[in-house]
Structures are given as structure tokens and as C-alpha cells.
Amino acid sequence: MTNRDTILSKEQLNIKDTLECGQVFRYTNFGSHYALKAQDKSCILYYSGNNTIIESDDAEYFRNYFDLATDYQDIKAKLYGLPFMSQAIPLASGIRILRQEPFETIISFIISANNHIPRIKSIIERISKGQAFPTPQELAKFSVEELRALGLGFRDRYVHNTANDIASGRFDINSIIGMSSQAASKNLCTLQGVGAKVADCILLFGYHKTDVFPVDTWIKKTYNAKFGQEGDAKQIRKLLLDIYGDLSGYAQQYLFYGARSKFFI
DNA sequence: TTCCAGGAGGGGG
């Protein structure tokens, strides 16, 4: 253990809950350890007794990345009395919403469309060079054909066009920061491959806007089972936003994790 | 083998 390490309690950060709840893709599990890459940085996570250790060469970056300034006990306490939270939160009580870099998040969730998590992970691994996720300029150089060869399928032109829009400055990813979630979503949806659901994921994971509720196939499944009625994504989103309000993003992560757990549905 | 996956784009009605 060195001064490069960040140490906190296991209750404050559960490694599996946080990395395997579908918000991030560039991680690998090595038994008791997890290796994680973000932008051009990396870290190793593991437990030492009752502590979580984040071993990296940039402790300050990862303290922000893991959102260590936020009190999740307070958030969970506020959510606990709301529908399904007393069931869902205990299944993944150590989740933290990561503060990921917007460009990496945009591209990652364009790739996520109609795709499996293991396959999303492998595609992102192939477009990354070793530790570093490509910059907009680097990714813009990939042709549609090269992206197709890397296994992106029908998303090849989405990634190509979006990377070019951002690299050329036609789309300013920093302009999103100060916008309301509604205005930000509308803007993000002008990017090819970004629809309402992907925009919600980008806003939650890339801009830490928590008044959104990404509705994917798992949330739909859970909604139909738990609420006992059918609904399309737009209706489900509105209903759940009304329930969870500004904490919707957190509630969504607990529900998503629960939806994929055999102990929940 | 068929179904499905953290959906979006596009055409037709």
C-alpha cells in the first residue's frame, strides 16, 4: 500500500456492485481484483479486510471518478421508502454512479444499442489502444469499413458520424454541461445513434445528471412484472421520473441491477 | 437453432 492508493470502507464502495451494474464497460475481473480503465488512465480495485483499495497512478482523478465526495447513505435513505427500493437497494447497496468522461460515454452507449454487455465490452476493447480510449480525433480517422471489421455491426456509421461531428467541433460536448436534462437530451439526440434511452445513459454516466431514467429492455421487463401493466418506454420513463424525481438516476441503477438478478423479479 | 441484447433510424399510414 502506498500514497498512490485511495482507501475507504467496503460499505462506501462495493467494487462488484459499482462496476457490474451496466454503467461502465472497460473493466476486467481477476478473481478478487478488478482492473479498470478510464480515458487514458487505469486502476486496480480490491478489498483489504473491511476496506476498499483503489490503487492507481492518479489518486485524485479516481477520487473524482468514483464520486467519493457524495454521501450515498443519505441518497439511499431518501429512496428507501419509495416503490421497490427496499427490495432493490439491498441487492446492490454499494453502487456508486461513476463520473465518466463524456466522449467515451457517448461512444460506449451508442455501441450499447440492441447489444449484449459482454459484446459491448469486447467491441470497446477493440477500438481502444491498450489503456487509452481513442480521442474524438483518433476515432474520427476510423472508416466505416474499419469499424465494421471491428464488429460494430450496424452501429459503424453512427460511431463514425458522431466521432466526426465531435472532432470537427460541429458538436460541442462541453455545451451539454450547463443545460437542463431536457435540453441536453434534445441536443444529444441530434447525434446519430443517440436516441432517448442512450441520451439518458450519457446524461447520467457522462454528465452526472440524475434527473433522468434510462428505460431499457430490463427496466421494461421489471416494470411489467412489478407494476402489472404494459407500457412503452416513454410512458414508463415518465411514471418512474414522477416517483423518484431528482434521484431517478440512482433509483434506476438499483432497479437495473435488481432486474438482472434472479432474486428480484 | 432460435431468441435476445442497456435501441435507433426510417418509411408508411
Add this chain to the structure above:
DNA sequence: CCCCCTCATGGA
């Protein structure tokens, strides 16, 4: 506006 179809890929 809504409904329906298509879009690659590979794990289960």
C-alpha cells in the same frame, strides 16, 4: 403522430 420493419453480431 404512431406502428412496423430493419439494422450486425454472438452468447445463451
